[in-house]
Amino acid sequence: MSGWRQERAVRDARIEAGRAHASGKVVAAEHAVALLEAILRPGDRVCLEGDNQKQADCLARALSGCDPSRIHDLHMVQSGIVLPEHLDIFEQGIARRLDYSYSGPQGGRIARMLYGGQIELGAVHTYLELFARYFVDLTPNVALIAGVSADREGNLYTGPNTEDTPTVVEATAFKNGVVVAQVNEIVERVPRVDIPGDRIDFVVEADQPFYVEPLFTRDPAAMTETQILMAMMAIKGIYAEYGIRRLNHGIGFGTAAIELLLPTYAERLGLKGQIATHWALNPHPTLIPAIESGWVKQVHCFGSEVGMDRYIRERSDIFFTGVDGSLRSNRAFCQTAGLYACDLFIGSTLQIDLNGHSSTVTQNRVAGFGGAPNMGSDPHGRRHPSDTWMKAGREAQVTGDPALMRGRKLVVQIVETFGEGLAPAFVERLDALELARKIGLELAPVMVYADDVTHIVTEEGIANLLLCRTADEREQAIRGVAGYTEIGRGRDRAMVESLRQRGIVRRPEDLGIEPLDADRSLLAARSIKDLVHWSGGLYEPPAKFRNW
Amino acid sequence: MESLTFRHTTQKALPGAKAQAITGVVASGNLEVLLERALPASECTVEIETPIRGYGEVWAAVVADFVARAQPGGLRITVNDGGARPDTVSLRLLQGARLMEV
Numbered sequence: 241m242s243g244w245r246q247e248r249a250v251r252d253a254r255i256e257a258g259r260a261h262a263s264g265k266v267v268a269a270e271h272a273v274a275l276l277e278a279i280l281r282p283g284d285r286v287c288l289e290g291d292n293q294k295q296a297d298c299l300a301r302a303l304s305g306c307d308p309s310r311i312h313d314l315h316m317v318q319s320g321i322v323l324p325e326h327l328d329i330f331e332q333g334i335a336r337r338l339d340y341s342y343s344g345p346q347g348g349r350i351a352r353m354l355y356g357g358q359i360e361l362g363a364v365h366t367y368l369e370l371f372a373r374y375f376v377d378l379t380p381n382v383a384l385i386a387g388v389s390a391d392r393e394g395n396l397y398t399g400p401n402t403e404d405t406p407t408v409v410e411a412t413a414f415k416n417g418v419v420v421a422q423v424n425e426i427v428e429r430v431p432r433v434d435i436p437g438d439r440i441d442f443v444v445e446a447d448q449p450f451y452v453e454p455l456f457t458r459d460p461a462a463m464t465e466t467q468i469l470m471a472m473m474a475i476k477g478i479y480a481e482y483g484i485r486r487l488n489h490g491i492g493f494g495t496a497a498i499e500l501l502l503p504t505y506a507e508r509l510g511l512k513g514q515i516a517t518h519w520a521l522n523p524h525p526t527l528i529p530a531i532e533s534g535w536v537k538q539v540h541c542f543g544s545e546v547g548m549d550r551y552i553r554e555r556s557d558i559f560f561t562g563v564d565g566s567l568r569s570n571r572a573f574c575q576t577a578g579l580y581a582c583d584l585f586i587g588s589t590l591q592i593d594l595n596g597h598s599s600t601v602t603q604n605r606v607a608g609f610g611g612a613p614n615m616g617s618d619p620h621g622r623r624h625p626s627d628t629w630m631k632a633g634r635e636a637q638v639t640g641d642p643a644l645m646r647g648r649k650l651v652v653q654i655v656e657t658f659g660e661g662l663a664p665a666f667v668e669r670l671d672a673l674e675l676a677r678k679i680g681l682e683l684a685p686v687m688v689y690a691d692d693v694t695h696i697v698t699e700e701g702i703a704n705l706l707l708c709r710t711a712d713e714r715e716q717a718i719r720g721v722a723g724y725t726e727i728g729r730g731r732d733r734a735m736v737e738s739l740r741q742r743g744i745v746r747r748p749e750d751l752g753i754e755p756l757d758a759d760r761s762l763l764a765a766r767s768i769k770d771l772v773h774w775s776g777g778l779y780e781p782p783a784k785f786r787n788w
Numbered sequence: 789m790e791s792l793t794f795r796h797t798t799q800k801a802l803p804g805a806k807a808q809a810i811t812g813v814v815a816s817g818n819l820e821v822l823l824e825r826a827l828p829a830s831e832c833t834v835e836i837e838t839p840i841r842g843y844g845e846v847w848a849a850v851v852a853d854f855v856a857r858a859q860p861g862g863l864r865i866t867v868n869d870g871g872a873r874p875d876t877v878s879l880r881l882l883q884g885a886r887l888m889e890v
Contacts, residue, residue, distance in 0.1 A: 723875055724849055724850060724875070
């Protein structure tokens with residue numbers, strides 16, 4: 241064997257072993273376990289595709305069905321720990337080491353397993369970081385991915401939920417790895433080629449369609465007056481003042497309320513065309529009224545959203561779509577767009593401390609990061625100006641020669657002062673620190689660091705942290721919007737009043753907003769059914785949201 | 789259950805002539821507020837029944853801010869709490885006062 245092509249030889253041997261269970265590239269679902277046992281080697285780095293949306297669930301079940309005496313000590317390198325099988329394989333001894341980024345629904349179990357030493361953790365990454373490491377030192381030996389359909393040559397149609405697939409395949413296929421795709425059906429001709437067939441080694445016809453989580457659907461019926469008030473303040477006190485056109489929203493109710501106030505409240509303020517025109521965003525159903533009212537020019541998506549496919553197909557002026565007419569999403573590109581091309585990120589969190597560090601970690605759950613730390617950060621590599629970015633840069637403390645000033649991305653936290661079960665959103669010390677100590681993490685899982693946050697919006701007001709000049713001012717600005725939490729009640733009232741005079745803390749009345757006007761009648765849609773009407777019947781909500 | 793009563797002195801009577809109003813609903817995370825014009829113009833009382841114990845200081849702060857802001861002289865206010873968050877309590881009290889001003 242020549243010394244410089246050993247990886248290729250190993251790959252050829254894996255493919256050869258796998259062929260015994262395939263007809264050409266096609267493998268029946270009942271032979272999936274045998275296929276994986278043939279192509280995997282102990283200690284392999286494996287990407288089992290799954291993120292916060294679509295899941296290669298058939299292949300996950302197959303991996304968990306492998307014989308641990310043959311397949312063991314795998315190093316899993318994947319976006320999401322979402323399905324029970326993703327953790328079962330660690331209990332079974334099939335996998336040992338883990339590098340990942342998001343673990344929403346498995347957050348409690350993964351914390352227990354980390355604590356119990358059942359998982360050897362590399363690190364919790366953001367999506368972009370993990371993707372980056374796929375090309376440097378975490379390149380998968382085997383990728384197990386999900387698509388809608390494939391032909392017998394392996395040409396793959398991912399459908400609207402393209403998500404991570406092109407990135408995972410790029411890293412694996414071009415570095416001597418083996419790529420196995422599960423598809424809902426084998427077809428004569430795919431509607432469009434999302435991944436060319438020569439990058440796919442085996443195609444497994446799944447026993448059932450892959451699972452997709454409707455993570456981005458917020459029911460307007462559950463939206464409260466408090467959330468509407470916060471949305472009004474964000475629109476008038478931030479979107480209008482900075483003229484924010486290019487943006488990304490988190491998935492909470494506060495930002496969904498902003499989306500629903502664009503065609504009503506923001507329209508009355510005369511802001512149409514001035515704000516919220518270009519988006520890096522999943523196809524949120526709550527954005528439909530703004531799109532239909534002509535507010536939105538363009539949206540690029542990380543993934544799709546259950547029920548939005550027909551609507552997107554009929555709105556190709558707004559969304560990125562393929563020759564087949566359906567959405568083309570791409571997580572890596574959209575994350576990059578959110579990082580470098582957006583002037584604002586606004587999202588919710590669970591805990592904020594007195595410096596402004598925030599975290600979604602609670603003592604017993606490791607939810608991971610997903611993309612929020614990238615969206616919610618000021619990228620120091622940005623080199624193009626915009627009015628919004630430059631205005632924020634001028635507000636921040638300029639040190640040195642003003643001619644060398646850089647702009648700032650706006651990173652806004654929108655939180656209610658008390659969350660579920662009266663848990664305060666403002667704390668002396670983040671639970672993330674205690675968790676890091678307990679499970680021995682070198683780096684505490686902070687979602688957004690204090691030096692990236694520019695504004696905090698609560699029902700009590702807006703704190704503009706860009707304008708704070710001392711640590712003391714910063715702490716009092718945060719206390720000044722922390723409501724009736726212990727942190728809020730511990731404020732220096734005189735100092736908060738002086739910050740208010742300087743516009744660092746702003747109350748609803750300072751913005752010309754009457755809290756009693758924050759009424760559900762302001763929402764462009766007050767139910768999922770209203771969203772269906774706005775869409776002309778094109779939006780098809782999943783069953784759990786059909787409550788009429 | 790915990791019962792709390794707060795008595796405040798106000799500088800003036802709440803404007804309007806409405807004798808009584810009710811706002812909110814008894815539901816989890818919400819509350820019902822009954823307001824009656826039943827006291828001298830310089831007084832306001834707020835009586836609270838809440839299922840969650842131990843939040844006396846927070847209630848005291850919410851009620852004090854409400855009285856300072858709305859000057860609800862003459863009102864006897866009864867709150868039937870369903871575990872509402874302080875911001876919701878504050879909003880309902882202000883909504884109630886506005887209803888009485890009609």
